[in-house]
Amino acid sequence: MPDESTVLILPGLGSSGPDHWQSHWERRDPACQRVVQAEWDAPVRTDWVAGLDTAINAARLPVVLVGHSTGCALVAHWAVSARPPRYARVRGALLVAPSDPDSSFYPPEPQGFSPIPLVRLPFPTIVVGSTNDPYVSSARAREYAEAWGSRYVELKDAGHINVAAGFGQWPEGFSLLEELRNVPLPGTSLPPWLKSADALDAFMDAFRSGTFPIAWWTHGAHVAMAAAVLWDAPVQRALDEIRAAIRLYNESQGGQNTESSGYHETLTRLWIGVVAASLAALPTGTGRLEAARHVYRAFAHRSDFFRDWYDDDLLTSSGARRGWVPPSGERGSWFGAT
Numbered sequence: 001m002p003d004e005s006t007v008l009i010l011p012g013l014g015s016s017g018p019d020h021w022q023s024h025w026e027r028r029d030p031a032c033q034r035v036v037q038a039e040w041d042a043p044v045r046t047d048w049v050a051g052l053d054t055a056i057n058a059a060r061l062p063v064v065l066v067g068h069s070t071g072c073a074l075v076a077h078w079a080v081s082a083r084p085p086r087y088a089r090v091r092g093a094l095l096v097a098p099s100d101p102d103s104s105f106y107p108p109e110p111q112g113f114s115p116i117p118l119v120r121l122p123f124p125t126i127v128v129g130s131t132n133d134p135y136v137s138s139a140r141a142r143e144y145a146e147a148w149g150s151r152y153v154e155l156k157d158a159g160h161i162n163v164a165a166g167f168g169q170w171p172e173g174f175s176l177l178e179e180l181r182n183v184p185l186p187g188t189s190l191p192p193w194l195k196s197a198d199a200l201d202a203f204m205d206a207f208r209s210g211t212f213p214i215a216w217w218t219h220g221a222h223v224a225m226a227a228a229v230l231w232d233a234p235v236q237r238a239l240d241e242i243r244a245a246i247r248l249y250n251e252s253q254g255g256q257n258t259e260s261s262g263y264h265e266t267l268t269r270l271w272i273g274v275v276a277a278s279l280a281a282l283p284t285g286t287g288r289l290e291a292a293r294h295v296y297r298a299f300a301h302r303s304d305f306f307r308d309w310y311d312d313d314l315l316t317s318s319g320a321r322r323g324w325v326p327p328s329g330e331r332g333s334w335f336g337a338t
């Protein structure tokens with residue numbers, strides 16, 4: 001199992017209201033804790049940096065940082081001022097819709113956030129930007145990601161990735177957080193079918209032919225299989241292939257695909273969405289085997305992932321097994337997009 005982590009939530013100016021995805025995550029996951037600053041509207045950089053440093057020092061577990069807007073600038077300023085023993089406690093940072101304190105349209109009230117550090121940060125980071133963020137250009141967000149050594153994920157027409165832009169619980173973002181907080185312990189072994197490219201090919205052949213050992217058909221095998229198929233095919237074609245293969249495999253093992261057992265349409269589409277989003281965020285040039293390993297490490301232990309957005313009655317209903325049932329109140333995106 002991966003290490004546990006404390007997730008420190010770092011809002012931007014004005015803090016994040018009750019409907020913001022940061023607030024949703026805090027309510028759903030006790031590991032998510034907001035760093036409460038004394039001044040939200042006219043902050044002084046050194047005060048915010050000190051508040052974050054105090055929170056990291058007080059955390060019992062390794063830390064993952066989740067910044068939004070000016071909260072991203074806070075992470076950059078803290079990272080370049082922290083000593084190695086302190087930043088060594090940070091496993092990674094998810095930096096969403098970073099605002100641009102160096103721009104002419106940045107509010108005048110915050111003090112000391114410009115110039116923003118443009119140096120490689122000493123821990124893994126993922127920057128999520130938007131093509132039409134009013135507080136930072138797409139080019140500037142990419143510049144941040146390149147300078148900080150971050151993976152860059154760009155959302156189309158997502159505004160400032162906040163409530164006004166239609167983001168509530170934002171499960172896609174939570175899946176990126178999971179990648180940062182669930183890095184496996186050193187030495188964690190991979191299953192035999194992820195040891196080499198040939199082993200993965202043999203796994204896929206055995207799965208498609210119904211000869212894959214049932215004892216190996218775990219949740220981790222499901223998500224790794226989805227990664228391998230999605231690596232080779234667009235989402236709709238991958239969905240059709242995975243849908244047919246799971247049904248065939250169930251039947252080859254003596255099972256049935258009915259309204260109460262076997263293939264589950266909603267779960268299949270949800271996990272295809274999560275895996276596709278995870279693959280899209282990988283660096284250019286990542287190979288199929290490493291992509292499958294990446295997805296396995298991030299999600300093999302999270303078979304309960306969607307319990308955060310569905311109650312048991314809905315997720316186990318015949319309607320959800322037979323067809324697509326979306327999470328209530330969620331923005332479209334990969335949920336039900338196919």
